[in-house]
Amino acid sequence: MKTLQKLGQIDSRVIYALLILALLIPLMRPLGLPISIGKHTQRTFGVLDTLQAGDKVIMDIGYSVSGAADVQPQTIAVLKHLFGKGVRIIFVGNQTEGPMVIESLVKPYEAAGKKYGVDFCNLGYLAGGENAIASYCRDLKKSYPVDFRKNQTSSLPILDGVNGAKDVKMFVFFTTQNSDMYVRQITQYKIPIVGGLINTISPQAEPYVNAGQLAGILVGLRGGAEYEMLMKAPGVGVASMDAQSMGHLLIIAFIIFANISYLATRRAGAKGDKGGAK
Amino acid sequence: MKRILPVAISAVVGLILLVDYFLKVPALKQTATEIQDWGLIVAAFALALAAVNLLLIHGKRIAKKDRQSIHSFILIAALLVTTFSGIFIGTRSGVFDFIFRSVFTPLAAVFYAMTAFHLASASYRAFRAKNLQAVALLLAGVLLMLGRAPIGEVIWKGFPKIADWITNVVNLAGSRGILISTAVGTVGAGLRILAGIDRSHLGSGTE
DSSP states (O other), X not given: OHHHHHGGGOOHHHHHHHHHHHHHHHHHSOOOOOOOOOHHHHHHHHHHHTOOTTOEEEEEXXXXXXXXXXXXXXXXXXXXXXXXXXXXXXXXXXXXXXXXXXXXXXXXXXXXXXXXXXXXXEEEEOSSXXXXXXXXXXXXXXXXXXXXXXXXXXGOGGGTTXXXXXXXXXXEEEESSOXXXXXXXXXXXXXXXXXXXXXXXXXXXXXXXXXXXXXXXXXXXXXXXXXXXXXXXXXXXXXXXXXXXXXXXXXXXXXXXXXXXXXXXXXXXXXXHHXXXX | OTTHHHHHHHHHHHHHHHHHHXXXXXXXXXXXXXXXXXHHHHHHHHHHHHHHHHHHHHHHHHHHTSTTHHHHHHHHHHHHHHHHIIIXXXXXXXXXXXXXXXXXXXXXXXXXXXXXXXXXXXXXXXXXOOSHHHHHHHHHHHHHHHHHSHHHHHHOTHHHHHHHHIIIIIIHHHHHHHXXXXXXXXXXXXXXXXXXXXXXXXXXXXX
């Protein structure tokens, strides 16, 4: 009984060490666990696949570097898809680090020949949260007279004929925050809205997907991995899924240990009480 | 006047934005746009104000010369080096890029990654089947973890289906309820502010 009770007193450092191993080993030696495609990813891929070469989309990067682990694989996979189709992307940043994240995302595409100002542009960060979204969706050039690279936005060919969200084919956002503000401000422009979300926030976005206000969502690291599978281009998302599986299994094992210990302690306590009563 | 003027400004601004959003009155469009632009300017100033506030607070801590002073010194040094390299050398310069890629990015990633360890430890200590509600939470958590990770599907094909059911039925119903009640609450709170009943945003509480 005492051994069972001790299962509930494992030192935090032991948990941390085992978790490091559970995450590191699959990263170094992938297990190759099969990844099935969820309905959200399938739907989102279908929506984004309707875009044609030359179509313009606004892509809002609303995550900081700290939240990138969950959302960045989705962003990379979607960028690969859209740039591969010849879609032209107007990037905006909804977090202070957004413009720098955008620069790092577009670097390989720029090196491969995508032209700044023609195939994509980085308008930078606009302070104000939801107010900023409302503002640039209404009048892009007024909200951003100058882009992140100090060009006059009126001189960018990609923005010819684009005054706001009503002039693009789609709005795509990746965020570590709620999707509410995007839905509230962009639905009025009657363009499809697609979101990339972190795992913990995605349940709050389900009603919007169900109501059709969000045309599709990608959920967490798994969403990124599934999108990579649909693209037939496994990347960082797929590589991280084995580690996530092992991490989840380890946490579940610890929860089971803790509950065995809890039940054993309660049982021992109940027996002790009965003994005392006698 | 000190009381009435701020309430009147709030009410007028709020009404203009509401009418513009819902009714699209052409005569109000320009005014609503200007008000929103003011909002952006105020937000930008708030960022600058936050930086000044940070300098003042940590400047005082450095002046105290206690054990924590070194942390404040590092914070101010990092703030100034990043700000000045961005403004004077450029955000696409090697210096700024180095700060972002080699200093800020790994540090920020470490902070996020640490939550996984705290989460593992917290789950171990908190997820105990003490009563029926705790059992429900425990089961939902474990089933979702198994249903969302590829290993769950390898163990049993039913785990992803159960996870989907929890997300699409149980979660959806709850989220929708919260969303609608929040919206109704927001309308109520908005009306109280517009009517001047709630003045907490002006720092004067409710009458």
